[in-house]
Amino acid sequence: MIAFSRLSGIARSKGDPKVLRTGPSSLGGADRLARGLGWFSIGLGLTELLAPRLITRAVGLRGREGLVRAFGVRELGHGVLSLSVDKQAGLWSRVAGDVLDIVAVLPALSPANRKHGNAELALIMLLGVTVLDVLAAQGVSARHRRPPTGWRSYSDRSGFPQGAERARGAARRDFQTASDTQAPPAIAPGVA
Amino acid sequence: MKALVWHGKEDIRCDQVSDPEIEDPRDAIVKVTSCAICGSDLHLFHNFIPAMLPGDIMGHEMMGEVMEVGSAAKGKLKVGDRIVVPFTIICGECDQCKRGNFSVCERTNRKKELASKVFGHPTAGLFGYTHLTGGYPGGQAEYLRVPFADATHIKVPDSLKDEQVLFLGDIFPTGWQAAVQCDIEPTDTVAIWGCGPVGQMAIRSAVLLGAKQVVAIDCIPERLSMAEAGGAITINFEEESVVGRLNDLTSGKGPEKCIDAIGLEAHVTPTQPDTLLDRAKQMVMLESDRPHVLREMIYVCRTAGTISIPGVYGGLVDKFPMGLAMNKGLTFRMGQTHVNRWTDDLLRRIEEGQIDPSFVITHTVRLEDGPEMYKVFRDKQDSCVKVVLKP
Ligand SMILES: NC(=O)c1ccc[n+]([C@@H]2O[C@H](COP(=O)([O-])OP(=O)(O)OC[C@H]3O[C@@H](n4cnc5c(N)ncnc54)[C@H](O)[C@@H]3O)[C@@H](O)[C@H]2O)c1
Numbered sequence: 052m053i054a055f056s057r058l059s060g061i062a063r064s065k066g067d068p069k070v071l072r073t074g075p076s077s078l079g080g081a082d083r084l085a086r087g088l089g090w091f092s093i094g095l096g097l098t099e100l101l102a103p104r105l106i107t108r109a110v111g112l113r114g115r116e117g118l119v120r121a122f123g124v125r126e127l128g129h130g131v132l133s134l135s136v137d138k139q140a141g142l143w144s145r146v147a148g149d150v151l152d153i154v155a156v157l158p159a160l161s162p163a164n165r166k167h168g169n170a171e172l173a174l175i176m177l178l179g180v181t182v183l184d185v186l187a188a189q190g191v192s193a194r195h196r197r198p199p200t201g202w203r204s205y206s207d208r209s210g211f212p213q214g215a216e217r218a219r220g221a222a223r224r225d226f227q228t229a230s231d232t233q234a235p236p237a238i239a240p241g242v243a
Numbered sequence: 244m245k246a247l248v249w250h251g252k253e254d255i256r257c258d259q260v261s262d263p264e265i266e267d268p269r270d271a272i273v274k275v276t277s278c279a280i281c282g283s284d285l286h287l288f289h290n291f292i293p294a295m296l297p298g299d300i301m302g303h304e305m306m307g308e309v310m311e312v313g314s315a316a317k318g319k320l321k322v323g324d325r326i327v328v329p330f331t332i333i334c335g336e337c338d339q340c341k342r343g344n345f346s347v348c349e350r351t352n353r354k355k356e357l358a359s360k361v362f363g364h365p366t367a368g369l370f371g372y373t374h375l376t377g378g379y380p381g382g383q384a385e386y387l388r389v390p391f392a393d394a395t396h397i398k399v400p401d402s403l404k405d406e407q408v409l410f411l412g413d414i415f416p417t418g419w420q421a422a423v424q425c426d427i428e429p430t431d432t433v434a435i436w437g438c439g440p441v442g443q444m445a446i447r448s449a450v451l452l453g454a455k456q457v458v459a460i461d462c463i464p465e466r467l468s469m470a471e472a473g474g475a476i477t478i479n480f481e482e483e484s485v486v487g488r489l490n491d492l493t494s495g496k497g498p499e500k501c502i503d504a505i506g507l508e509a510h511v512t513p514t515q516p517d518t519l520l521d522r523a524k525q526m527v528m529l530e531s532d533r534p535h536v537l538r539e540m541i542y543v544c545r546t547a548g549t550i551s552i553p554g555v556y557g558g559l560v561d562k563f564p565m566g567l568a569m570n571k572g573l574t575f576r577m578g579q580t581h582v583n584r585w586t587d588d589l590l591r592r593i594e595e596g597q598i599d600p601s602f603v604i605t606h607t608v609r610l611e612d613g614p615e616m617y618k619v620f621r622d623k624q625d626s627c628v629k630v631v632l633k634p
Pocket residue numbers: 281282283284285286413414417436437438439440441442460461462463466480504505506507508509510535536552553554555556578579580
């Protein structure tokens with residue numbers, strides 16, 4: 052949307068107030084972390100999609116480029132979701148993705164793999180990212196959660212100072228419906 | 244001065260900005276005493292409405308005291324007047340204004356070229372909204388420049404509190420127009436989707452206009468309790484079938500009048516699978532709005548019934564059941580509210596004690612707390628229904 056604004060060449064008018072000093076934002080720390088992780092997913096997803104060999108070579112999983120590409124598409128999904136308003140869903144999807152990543156790296160840990168040292172490193176990194184993702188997901192969920200219980204009842208707020216019963220139809224007495232908001236008459240002329 | 248400023252998606256900040264000044268002889272400067280956060284602000288907060296710029300001042304529900312008046316507005320306003328500012332900026336002289344179609348005033352949108360390209364023809368200038376409607380700085384601020392101030396104001400008497408008259412600038416006439424557009428008959432069932440502030444005002448308006456039954460639909464218990472207090476039968480769409488219950492309440496024929504007080508951000512829930520698809524498409528920009536409620540209304544509305552849409556839509560909707568609407572012979576009425584068309588009458592109703600719109604306010608805070616309150620209102624935390632800010 053901001054891209055649209057830039058492309059369409061709109062600009063603020065000259066006399067409008069200008070920002071002199073910026074203050075505290077509606078974005079909390081958890082939201083910013085979600086945003087960071089979202090962009091990280093986009094970066095990783097693009098790498099997996101466009102240069103899968105970089106990854107298969109590093110951890111010694113040659114021949115699994117197709118899988119890495121598929122993971123790249125999945126990672127882009129996590130990214131888009133984590134950058135959206137529904138970032139809780141995005142971060143929890145990242146956690147699920149971490150589990151899949153870990154499962155995919157496990158075969159590379161076999162001593163038969165020449166790069167198993169790299170694979171071990173990758174596993175440690177993945178475990179670290181998983182912990183970060185779980186903490187971030189819990190953080191945004193807590194920040195934006197609507198507690199399911201403890202809501203206040205507003206059953207005393209009718210908005211009608213003279214009572215809800217007296218309000219029924221009270222405006223019918225003196226309200227004239229203009230012709231442009233009239234509904235078609237109930238019975239067509241000449242039919243009754 | 245201090246103001247709530249849009250910096251991007253979910254990023255509203257309370258910034259220090261330069262003070263507004265008179266730019267045109269028809270302008271006035273108002274010292275804002277109360278302003279509110281509206282459901283429309285949430286669409287901007289989520290960046291679903293195109294053509295916002297970082298640095299835009301938010302807010303279109305505000306009132307205050309006139310501090311300065313341009314030479315051409317002097318006959319109509321004077322320093323010290325207490326006014327509510329309607330969110331639609333109006334000239335009062337063009338063909339549309341003369342017909343009372345104020346929200347499509349032909350003169351006040353200062354970004355006419357952009358608006359014509361996107362909309363075909365420009366609509367009125369609006370405060371604190373997209374540059375498609377002029378990009379005028381809004382009123383969640385200490386001071387506000389009111390363009391075309393000789394026409395764009397509602398004078399209010401000192402005998403009424405800010406809280407009683409503030410909503411004359413937007414949600415009260417919006418709920419009222421939504422109901423009036425239904426041309427309610429005493430035999431009608433009016434179904435209202437959404438029990439946010441606009442839905443609450445629409446419920447009260449439909450009751451005042453004498454509907455036989457008013458049915459309100461939402462899933463938030465505190466909002467449903469407020470709807471019931473106003474005289475509505477309530478449906479929690481997470482607990483029961485909306486279509487089934489509405490048909491039961493109308494001998495199987497469906498409500499004659501349906502009001503969409505939700506707009507482009509219908510809840511996304513697995514129990515309504517179309518909303519998941521809409522959300523996915525919205526995320527990858529294949530669709531801009533989520534029209535679940537429109538689909539449901541068109542489906543359940545009585546044949547030859549009326550659908551009234553105060554809820555805001557921003558652009559394109561998919562899977563819109565035009566065939567059903569056409570074959571059932573439905574009437575559609577919609578639009579941004581023609582605020583000043585209704586406000587004299589509504590102010591009188593407040594003065595006479597027929598209604599007191601302050602019932603909807605659940606939170607009153609300082610302007611500095613505004614950014615946090617955007618989050619609370621959006622997440623529906625702390626039983627929040629309507630936030631009033633005091634600059
Ligand atoms: N036409 C105008 O001039 C005008 C003026 C003011 C506001 N609006 C628009 O009116 C709409 C409502 O504003 P608000 O301030 O009441 O906002 P809000 O966000 O507080 O209220 C929306 C309500 O709809 C409910 N909802 C969401 N999906 C639903 C579904 N599928 N079924 C039933 N209920 C559902 C939500 O739980 C919420 O309570 C917004 O789109 C806003 O932009 C239009």
